Amino acid sequence: MYKNLFLAVIVSILAVGCTTTPKKENALEASDEVHVTAGHSCTPTNTRFTASNQPLSQKAAVSHEGMVLIPEGRFRMGADDKQAWRDEYPKHEVIIDSFWMDIHEVTNAQFAAFVEATGYVTTAEQQIDWEEIKKELPPGTPKPDESQLAPASLVFVATDNPVSLRDVSQWWQWRQGANWRQPEGPGSNIAGKENHPVVHVSWFDAVAYCEWAGKRLPTEAEWEYASRGGLEDHIYAWGNEALSEGKPKANTWEGSFPYQNKLRDGYYLSAPVMSFAPNGYGLYDMSGNLWEWCADWYHEDYYKTLANKTTANPKGPETSYDSNEPYAQKRVSRGGSFLCHESYCSGYRNAMRMKTTPDTGSIHTGFRAVKDIKG
Numbered sequence: 001m002y003k004n005l006f007l008a009v010i011v012s013i014l015a016v017g018c019t020t021t022p023k024k025e026n027a028l029e030a031s032d033e034v035h036v037t038a039g040h041s042c043t044p045t046n047t048r049f050t051a052s053n054q055p056l057s058q059k060a061a062v063s064h065e066g067m068v069l070i071p072e073g074r075f076r077m078g079a080d081d082k083q084a085w086r087d088e089y090p091k092h093e094v095i096i097d098s099f100w101m102d103i104h105e106v107t108n109a110q111f112a113a114f115v116e117a118t119g120y121v122t123t124a125e126q127q128i129d130w131e132e133i134k135k136e137l138p139p140g141t142p143k144p145d146e147s148q149l150a151p152a153s154l155v156f157v158a159t160d161n162p163v164s165l166r167d168v169s170q171w172w173q174w175r176q177g178a179n180w181r182q183p184e185g186p187g188s189n190i191a192g193k194e195n196h197p198v199v200h201v202s203w204f205d206a207v208a209y210c211e212w213a214g215k216r217l218p219t220e221a222e223w224e225y226a227s228r229g230g231l232e233d234h235i236y237a238w239g240n241e242a243l244s245e246g247k248p249k250a251n252t253w254e255g256s257f258p259y260q261n262k263l264r265d266g267y268y269l270s271a272p273v274m275s276f277a278p279n280g281y282g283l284y285d286m287s288g289n290l291w292e293w294c295a296d297w298y299h300e301d302y303y304k305t306l307a308n309k310t311t312a313n314p315k316g317p318e319t320s321y322d323s324n325e326p327y328a329q330k331r332v333s334r335g336g337s338f339l340c341h342e343s344y345c346s347g348y349r350n351a352m353r354m355k356t357t358p359d360t361g362s363i364h365t366g367f368r369a370v371k372d373i374k375g
Contacts, residue, residue, distance in 0.1 A: 038300030038323055039087035039353050042168065042345050054208065056118045062214035064100055067371065068282045070226050072098040074310070077224055078303055079351050080235045087300045088351045095312040096225045101218065102368040104273035104284045105197035105292060106209060108190045111180060114209050123202035124153035124179040124361045136328045136357060153178040153200045154362035155185055156269075156339060159259040165344055171258040172362075183269075183363055195272045197290050197366040203331045203358030206293045206367040215369035217295040220332045220353070221314045222370060227287070227335065227350045229280030235349055237279040237286040243348065250276055250288030250336075250348050257341040269338055269363065287348035288340060290366035291333040291356075298322060298330040298355035322355055330355040337364035 078084075078091035114120060128149040134141060155175040163170045177186040180200045190196070201209075203217075210216050218226070227237050234240050238249050248265035255262040265271070265288075274284045296316025300323060306314065320329045333354045336347030347354060356365070 039085045039355060042339065042347070042354070054118075054120055056120070056208065056212050059211075060114070060117065060213045062371075064371070066103055067100040068103050070096075070099050070101050070222075070281055071230075072096060073225070073230075075225050075228060076233060077221060077306075077351070080233055080349070083346045083349065084351060085353070087303065087353055090303055090307045092303060092306040092308075093310040094221050094225070094306075094314060095310060096222060097313055098373055099218075099222060100371040100373070101222075101226050101281075101283065102215075102370070103278070103282060105290055105366045105368050106206075107195055107273055108180070108198050109194040111198040111201070111209060112194075114212050118208075118212060120205075120208055120212075122180055122200065122205045122361070123359050124200045125151050127151060136325075138327070150176050151179065152176040154360070155183075156258075156363050158261070161259055162256065163258065165257070178363070179361075193270075193272075196270045197273055197285075199270065199290065199363050199366055200361040201293075201366060202361045203293050203356075205361070209367075210369045213369060215371045217293055217367060218370040219313070219315055220294045220296040220334065221311075221316075223292070223294050223334045224350055226281055226283055227279065229283065229286075231280060237283075237348075237350060238277070243342065248276065250285070251338045252288045252336065252348055253339050253341040253344075257339070257344050267338060271338070286335055288336050289338060290335070290364055291337045291347070291354055292335045293365070293367040294332040294334055296332045298332045298353070300355075328357050331358045333365060339364050 074093060074095045076091050077094045079088035128151075130143055130149060134143070152174050155173050155178050157171055157173045159170055175185040178184065178200060180198050181190060182188045183190065183199050206217055228234065229237055231239060236243070236249070241249075243249060243252060251265050251267045251271040253261055254264045261268055265276075267275070271289055273289075276284065276288075278284045279286055297318070297320040299317035299319060299321045301321070302317045305317070316332070320331075322328060322330055333356055334352070336345070336349070336352060340347035346352065
């Protein structure tokens with residue numbers, strides 16, 4: 001547990017959102033008991049709200065190499081089973097135009113090429129701006145010592161024993177010096193992990209990379225459509241077979257979270273990209289490995305605005321709202337990570353939604369890019 005009050009507030013602020021009882025499928029009916037939590041939050045908010053205004057002096061040559069063409073079509077977006085949270089309802093019909101998508105998450109090697117070409121400095125490598133961060137915190141939160149505003153990011157630290165899953169501060173550490181080059185903090189590096197997905201990237205970092213590469217982040221609707229891989233109303237990217245059945249299908253937490261990982265899938269933290277079978281569209285790691293940033297703002301009631309109608313290429317809500325943290329402005333991320341577990345968030349489901357402030361980075365968050373057919 002952190003000694004500094006500021007850090008304790010930051011890391012525990014999402015604990016109210018980390019309940020483990022999902023919303024039932026018929027829970028939108030007025031007669032049902034409404035779960036207090038709209039959605040699940042497994043990563044603490046460590047906002048510094050540093051938008052990327054760094055000029056990109058060079059741009060990469062635009063290419064479709066390493067991408068797959070996702071066909072146009074329509075699908076029913078939203079919850080498929082009773083593990084779903086309230087913000088995954090109601091299920092609604094969406095039409096998606098064809099687009100190109102990276103077959104795997106952006107790797108350390110790809111991100112290093114971007115940084116070398118542009119000199120870009122990630123959010124986790126920058127000093128925290130207290131005047132901005134306090135806007136995202138409860139009123140009256142005391143200003144921390146200047147030493148606590150040094151560049152840092154969120155690192156997972158397993159507990160020694162079973163703990164309450166409502167308190168995320170027990171397994172997250174705000175570690176100075178943790179960034180994409182040093183994923184576990186000072187003393188760590190990415191040597192030999194060039195083909196692992198880049199981590200500790202904020203939403204701003206992901207957008208900057210996409211701009212350089214001539215691409216963009218996928219919308220939440222595009223991401224879910226692509227994750228389903230042409231399967232209709234299935235729970236996972238591979239179908240409906242339970243994660244624990246058959247051969248390993250994704251890099252997730254196996255055992256008892258957050259203290260015992262049995263490593264059935266072979267990996268404790270991230271896995272090299274393309275380590276598991278692709279989905280029906282030829283996309284790898286749409287389930288597990290890392291949470292992936294999407295373009296959209298997060299609003300817990302957004303799906304209600306799309307109910308009972310068909311929407312073409314939705315871009316998400318115009319504003320953000322999470323009742324668990326009403327002061328925080330959040331972006332959507334999708335897909336789950338190596339920390340996702342059946343008892344906790346089952347984030348590897350197609351419909352599972354995650355929400356995080358755009359300047360928060362962590363050891364289990366990355367991204368992949370898409371490109372429009374035209375342009």
